[in-house]
Amino acid sequence: MAPKIFIDGEHGTTGLQIVSRLQDRTDIELMSMPAEQRRDADVRTKFLREADIAILCLPDDAAREAVALAADAGTRFIDASTAHRTNPDWTFGFAELSPGQAARIAGAQFVSNPGCYSTGAIALIAPLVAAGLLPADYPVTINAVSGYTGGGKQLIAQMDDAGHDDAVTAAYFAYALTLAHKHVPEIIAHTGIARRPVFTPAVGRFAQGMLVNVPLHLDLMTGNPSMADVHSVLEKHYAQGGVVSVVPLAESAALARLDPEELVGTNGMKLYVCGTEGAGQVNLVASLDNLGKGASGAAVQNLDLMIGA
Incomplete structure (x- = not known):
């Protein structure tokens, strides 16, 4: 079964770019909230918890909230905000940083995208x-x-x-x-x-x-x-x-x-x-x-x- 990917904040600059890179791929299932439900907290929570990986293209506080809503469901996260980039519990998403960093990213639940x-x-x-x-x-x-x-x-x-x-x-x-x-x-x-x-x-x-x-x-x-x-x-x-x-x-x-x-x-x-x-x-x-x-x-x-x- 193809992994389910949810982009939380898909209509921002970074989110739109990610969608354009992923929309034609057949090895993943790209989840998308209907535009009219974007502000519905319950629907957003459902998408976050059902996703295999959630990519967060959000302000810092909203990114922290998203993690709190779905981390216990086993959802894995890639956070494009500043919120977790210095958090030792998150793997820094720069694969070329040091030997073994790519493997650490591959196995992580929480990955922070660099600025x-x-x-x-x-x-x-x-x-x-x-x-x-x-x-x-x-x-x-x-x-x-x-x-x-x-x-x-x-x-x-x-x-x-x-x-x-x-x-x-x-x-x-x-x-x-x-x-x-x-x-x-x-x-x-x-x-x-x-x-x-x-x-x-x-x-x-x-x-x-x-x-x-x-x-x-x-x-x-x-x-x-x-x-x-x-x-x-x-x-x-x-x-x-x-x-x-x-x-x-x-x-x-x-x-x-x-x-x-x-x-x-x-x-x-x-x-x-x-x-x-x-x-x-x-x-x-x-x-x-x-x-x-x-x-x-x-x-x-x-x-x-x-x-x-």
């Missing part, structure tokens, strides 16, 4: 910390730009509709200027860094895509490594290939620019090691689709692990 920015940041930082190359107390700086779909329906309306009451007309804007972005706790929790990073996210006037930059001073790293040393650690960590790939140094060196939209419509992520060998600095860049590996694509990747697809 889009944190997916890129963790992919770049965690292997360097694990290898001892990046000290845990290094003063990490993260700069990133995302397509505006990452802000959900409200920001999409503000960017697309010039007549919106709170329309955004800028071509590009930085935000989270208080340095308290919601992805920071999971970045700390899943990279092994001990010092809170300075994280400056931004949004560009393009729908999807993302670049996450982590600039590093090599002389502040263990053993004053070369760019090639840094690249080697990342390449070894992601040697299995597949979703995350490390771009060869020569290819990165030949680039005049990086396009945040290069992976739009895909579920992959590319990691670049940029700079000039011998100059003492390196700029690590993760490129991904904020709605692919950064959200909906990651949820489907985790779902496939959990059902053995």
Whole structure:
């Protein structure tokens, strides 16, 4: 019997993307609440409890409520909200994080989907910390730009509709200027860094895509490594290939620019090691689709692990 999958919050940006990825599959049964019953708490509870796996595309409090309604029924969860990303009872849904992580996701009842920015940041930082190359107390700086779909329906309306009451007309804007972005706790929790990073996210006037930059001073790293040393650690960590790939140094060196939209419509992520060998600095860049590996694509990747697809 095909596993029953219920997307709670299927009409939001992430939910719609997940539905589009799953609707034609024959190896699962995709459950969908009738639109007129979306606000019926009893119907929602019934769907949650009957599902084999519920994918939560909800605000944090609603996600916690959904788990409370159906965890005792044996329902397994993939939570795309921020609610459980640092909860030790939940498995972090970044399969490439460390050896055995994919197997842990496959066997878990509770899986927390990473945030889009944190997916890129963790992919770049965690292997360097694990290898001892990046000290845990290094003063990490993260700069990133995302397509505006990452802000959900409200920001999409503000960017697309010039007549919106709170329309955004800028071509590009930085935000989270208080340095308290919601992805920071999971970045700390899943990279092994001990010092809170300075994280400056931004949004560009393009729908999807993302670049996450982590600039590093090599002389502040263990053993004053070369760019090639840094690249080697990342390449070894992601040697299995597949979703995350490390771009060869020569290819990165030949680039005049990086396009945040290069992976739009895909579920992959590319990691670049940029700079000039011998100059003492390196700029690590993760490129991904904020709605692919950064959200909906990651949820489907985790779902496939959990059902053995």
